[in-house]
Amino acid sequence: EVQLVESGGGFVQPGGSLRLSCAVSEFTFTDYWMAWVRQAPGKGLEWVANINQGGIEQHYVGSVEGRFTISRDNAKNLLYLQMNSLRVEDTAVYYCARGSVVWDSWGQGTLVTVSS
Amino acid sequence: QAVLTQPPSASGTPGQTVIISCFGSSSNIGSNTVNWYQQFPGRAPKLLIYADHLRASGVPDRFSGSKSATSASLAITGLQSEDEAAYYCAAWDDNLKGLFGGGTKLTVL
Numbered sequence: 257e258v259q260l261v262e263s264g265g266g267f268v269q270p271g272g273s274l275r276l277s278c279a280v281s282e283f284t285f286t287d288y289w290m291a292w293v294r295q296a297p298g299k300g301l302e303w304v305a306n307i308n309q310g311g312i313e314q315h316y317v318g319s320v321e322g323r324f325t326i327s328r329d330n331a332k333n334l335l336y337l338q339m340n341s342l343r344v345e346d347t348a349v350y351y352c353a354r355g356s357v358v359w360d361s362w363g364q365g366t367l368v369t370v371s372s
Numbered sequence: 373q374a375v376l377t378q379p380p381s382a383s384g385t386p387g388q389t390v391i392i393s394c395f396g397s398s399s400n401i402g403s404n405t406v407n408w409y410q411q412f413p414g415r416a417p418k419l420l421i422y423a424d425h426l427r428a429s430g431v432p433d434r435f436s437g438s439k440s441a442t443s444a445s446l447a448i449t450g451l452q453s454e455d456e457a458a459y460y461c462a463a464w465d466d467n468l469k470g471l472f473g474g475g476t477k478l479t480v481l
Binding site for chain 2: 357
């Protein structure tokens with residue numbers, strides 16, 4: 257069974273940084289684009305970023321461009337989201353998902369809380 | 373505010389058919405395929421429909437998707453109590469951004 261497990265969430269003050277990780281298993285990681293999707297408390301889903309199989313091509317939602325970086329370690333089957341200059345409005349559950357346009361498998365999510 | 377527009381709520385009684393709409397534009401739904409996701413409270417989203425009308429693995433045929441021009445629809449026939457969830461449409465944009473609708477909370481009366 258395909259598995260995606262996020263970690264790295266937590267509490268951080270505005271302006272701080274966090275790095276999220278997503279460990280994947282039971283599928284060939286290098287065959288797939290990967291993505292991060294977030295959901296603020298009580299709100300809808302928002303696509304954050306995605307990355308191609310080789311890690312060369314990345315795309316971001318406008319509100320995180322220049323602050324967040326998506327990357328991957330194909331040798332370790334890990335997806336990352338480096339989040340810098342965090343804002344209160346970045347508070348959300350962050351999900352990693354498999355795919356570029358169709359996200360067919362999701363992790364359970366990790367909560368990021370940005371607050372002073 | 374989401375670029376793709378969905379009604380915030382929908383409802384139906386068991387056995388009824390409910391249709392959830394999703395409105396976009398020529399740069400997203402009009403030129404790219406639409407996917408639908410189901411999400412229960414506190415749970416990760418689950419893929420229901422992809423490429424406008426194809427059901428994901430294990431999804432009952434009570435769920436169907438369609439698209440016309442810049443709008444898409446998710447139909448649920450033979451509504452069941454376990455269908456009570458939030459439903460999100462999603463599409464890619466020509467500017468290489470992923471887009472979600474605001475979500476529709478379905479209540480089974």
